Amino acid sequence: MTDTIRVLIVEDEPLTAEAHAAYVGRLDGFTVVASAATGREMLAAVAAEKPDLVLLDVNLPDAHGLQLVRALRTAGSAVDVIAVTAANDARGVKNAIALGVVQYLVKPFSFRTFAERLTTYREYRRGFEDRRSMSQADIDERLGTLRPSAPAEAEKGIARETLESIEAVLMGAAGGASATEVARAAGTSRVTARRYLEHFITLGQVEKDVRHSGPGRPEYEYRWLR
Structure with missing residues (x-):
């Protein structure tokens, strides 16, 4: 694994894609390698750029995001995916988890929430570096890092x-x-x-x-x- 996590942004709204790219640019250890506005562009970018992480909008003009994740898995790709979407139906979230989506961010969200999710993902990823095997405690710790810390509501008077x-x-x-x-x-x-x-x-x-x-x-x- 490299020190810098290579990110592909998949979002069909140009201003939203730019905002997500700006958010990524503010975080240490991440860099945006490409953006895609359609499912076709996403699959091509994954093949060409070999990103470590895909920030995926579920609702795209030509395909459903989870169908694309399923296609990647069928093709043998183990690229990590964080869903960044307004879709919050229970079945869709369950299917995303079943396909190995490591985080699920519901729009709209603040930079604080975005940074929190990507930071926990970075720590999760680092836990696999230089490991040939893992104990049960190691596995529990890796899975635990994906759980977000106390939300903004926990701060006094902040909703x-x-x-x-x-x-x-x-x-x-x-x-x-x-x-x-x-x-x-x-x-x-x-x-x-x-x-x-x-x-x-x-x-x-x-x-x-x-x-x-x-x-x-x-x-x-x-x-x-x-």
Whole structure:
């Protein structure tokens, strides 16, 4: 295994594909080697690039993602797959697990959630390096690393749904936004929006600066660090 995990992004929405590539680019130990917007492109990219990991949208224009995973397994490919999709039906999730999908991320999600899943995957993968055999304890430990740590809701006063809503608003504000503007777009109070924005600052994902817009009291403008 190499130190850097080679990632193929499979996503038919260009802006979403770019966002996922940007997320991967912010993580140590990962690099994007190719992107694909269709099932045909995905299969060709797996053959050509030999990625270690596929970030797979299940709903593609020409094929269902799990059909593609099944085709890869039939062809003998052991490439790891993380489903990154809005599909959350129980049967689909069960089938994904049966096909060996190592993580399942339901859209929309925050960078924090994305980073958490890929970091646990990286630790899982590293546990197989330089091993010819594994004890039961080793196997249990490897499987345990795929379980995510405490979710964002466990942090005092932080709800995942609100966190991801405010993240989406700020990421869509190219020139930054005030707490009032974020609150209006996210459907929260200004106090709540400001608290979540300050939380993002502590995570190093948002910066703020003073916005001067005429006479009166200046306000802070928050900007997502891209």
